[in-house]
Amino acid sequence: WLTEAGVGFAGSFAVTLLASExxxxxxxxxxxxVPWLWRVHAVHHSDTETDVTTAHRHHxxxxxxxxxxxxxxxxxxxxxxxxxxxxxxxxLITDAFSHANISLPDRLNRFLNLVMVTPDFHRLHxxxxxxxxxxxxxxxxxxxxxLFGTRRSLPADQALGREYGLEYFREAADSRLDHLLTMPxxxxxxxxx
Numbered sequence: 001w002l003t004e005a006g007v008g009f010a011g012s013f014a015v016t017l018l019a020s021e022x023x024x025x026x027x028x029x030x031x032x033x034v035p036w037l038w039r040v041h042a043v044h045h046s047d048t049e050t051d052v053t054t055a056h057r058h059h060x061x062x063x064x065x066x067x068x069x070x071x072x073x074x075x076x077x078x079x080x081x082x083x084x085x086x087x088x089x090x091x092l093i094t095d096a097f098s099h100a101n102i103s104l105p106d107r108l109n110r111f112l113n114l115v116m117v118t119p120d121f122h123r124l125h126x127x128x129x130x131x132x133x134x135x136x137x138x139x140x141x142x143x144x145x146x147l148f149g150t151r152r153s154l155p156a157d158q159a160l161g162r163e164y165g166l167e168y169f170r171e172a173a174d175s176r177l178d179h180l181l182t183m184p185x186x187x188x189x190x191x192x193x
Contacts, residue, residue, distance in 0.1 A: 001078040012083045016074070017140070020087065023073050025144040027066060028137040039184035040065075045133065046174060046183065048165035050126045055099040059184060094140045098122040103160060117142050120159065124152050128163040 002012040031041035043059040058066075074084060098117040103109075109120045117138045125136040135152035138145050145151035173179060183189075 001076065002083070003078050003080050009080070009083060009086075012079045013086055016077060016079045016083055016087050017090070019073060019077060020070060020091075021139060021141045022144060023069060024066070024139050025137050025148075027069055028139070029150070031062065032134055032137070036184075039189050042166060042169070042189075043180050043183050045126065045166050046169045046180070047126070048163075048170055049101075050099060050123065050164050051101040052096045052099055054126070055095040057180070059180070061184070091140055098139070099126075113142055116140060121153075123159050123164075124154060126164050127159070128165055128167050130167075132162075 002015060007015070031037045040059045040061045044054070044057050044062070047054045047057050079087075094116060098119055099122065100119045102119050104112065104118060104120060109118050112118050113121055117136075117140055121136055121138075121142055124132040127133060132152055132154075135150050136142070136145055137150055142151065169183065174183075
């Protein structure tokens, strides 16, 4: 549709970004709200030391669900392959950045938070405290959290001192690959936050 309508690269990128991030926002919220989806998504949240690698710590079922949803959206939107590549690279970089174990100067963080998800914004989402785990769902854009009332904040010095990961699955063995792959199927799994 975008390519056939003659929408230029910048416009096509903007539409693809907004539509993909809106889809990702609601999919992420569903993974927190639906108990059997939470069991799969908990693999991502089980990392007790959030850093760049956390951006890629997902159960294969979550990757499959996200990829299929995005594929369907991209087929409907019809952006050029160049736009898809640019968006994919942009998303990869910002996902890694938002999970980085860094704190930005307050002024820079406030400015960047107007247009993108920063480590200080997303860090709250990875706290063991469920009040924060169920907030700040954005991957690239913080706008949908603001629009739908799921945006939370804490001063960086308070956020950095908190416990990350889940209230359960905190043992070193829980981070082994075999344990991560079987995590959603364990009996007695706590319900979604």
